[in-house]
Amino acid sequence: MGIQITGLRKSFAGKQVLAGVELSVAPGEFVAVLGANGSGKSTVLRCAVGLQRPDSGTVGIDGGAAMVFQQIHLVGRRSALDNVCSGALGRLKLRQSLLFGREIRREAMDCLDRVGLADRAADRAGRLSGGQQQRVAIARALCQRAKVILADEPVSALDPSAAEQVVALLASLAGEGLAVLAVLHQPELAQRFAHRIVGLHRGKVAFESAAGAMDSQAVSSLYEGAR
Numbered sequence: 001m002g003i004q005i006t007g008l009r010k011s012f013a014g015k016q017v018l019a020g021v022e023l024s025v026a027p028g029e030f031v032a033v034l035g036a037n038g039s040g041k042s043t044v045l046r047c048a049v050g051l052q053r054p055d056s057g058t059v060g061i062d063g064g065a066a067m068v069f070q071q072i073h074l075v076g077r078r079s080a081l082d083n084v085c086s087g088a089l090g091r092l093k094l095r096q097s098l099l100f101g102r103e104i105r106r107e108a109m110d111c112l113d114r115v116g117l118a119d120r121a122a123d124r125a126g127r128l129s130g131g132q133q134q135r136v137a138i139a140r141a142l143c144q145r146a147k148v149i150l151a152d153e154p155v156s157a158l159d160p161s162a163a164e165q166v167v168a169l170l171a172s173l174a175g176e177g178l179a180v181l182a183v184l185h186q187p188e189l190a191q192r193f194a195h196r197i198v199g200l201h202r203g204k205v206a207f208e209s210a211a212g213a214m215d216s217q218a219v220s221s222l223y224e225g226a227r
């Protein structure tokens with residue numbers, strides 16, 4: 001199933017932000033969400049992962065979801081590996097995390113390897129580049145063993161080459177069978193790396209298409225008359 005969102009509605013102080021969003025991502029699929037500032041993209045992801053409660057609608061997630069943000073929030077003075085290990089703590093009781101410390105570190109190392117940073121495991125997270133830090137954050141999400149990855153503007157703070165690397169990584173994780181839903185502000189990266197593109201406009205899905213069939217005029221219209 002991956003993730004299936006139906007009829008998602010949300011208002012803040014009487015102002016409708018989500019007006020019945022329908023969206024699904026299958027295991028193995030990478031879906032990019034495009035939309036102007038304020039169109040409701042982050043609210044969809046926050047409702048999906050349970051950080052916000054929708055007024056109505058349903059979210060079905062198979063195998064748990066982990067979220068990655070634009071603001072990376074690593075502990076800068078701890079090693080990359082320690083940061084990734086902390087992803088496991090959410091799914092373990094304290095006693096288990098003490099008992100299985102070595103296994104957790106091994107699994108965290110595998111996760112760092114999947115994002116191409118095994119050789120930086122011992123480095124302080126704060127010393128890594130922005131792109132590397134975002135890949136560590138993705139490794140931490142993988143260490144949660146979630147089957148769904150939600151990414152809210154994961155590359156907005158990165159330079160073009162680091163951004164491309166991170167989006168390519170998300171695509172490769174979908175290739176491993178995860179369901180990946182990412183909000184992007186870069187239609188060209190979405191078109192190159194995602195399978196499907198969803199355009200959100202004023203809290204509704206305005207269009208949905210295979211990435212190869214992306215209509216650039218439909219994309220431009222998302223950003224016209226944005227509120």
Ligand SMILES: Nc1ncnc2c1ncn2[C@@H]1O[C@H](COP(=O)(O)OP(=O)(O)OP(=O)(O)O)[C@@H](O)[C@H]1O
Nearest residue numbers: 012013017035036037038039040041042043044153
């Ligand atoms: N907790 C909140 N309280 C009040 N208003 C909110 C809250 N969260 C979001 N909003 C409003 O809902 C609207 C949609 O916000 P959201 O963050 O989902 O948009 P977005 O499409 O992700 O935009 P951006 O590209 O700027 O991140 C905005 O007008 C925002 O001000």
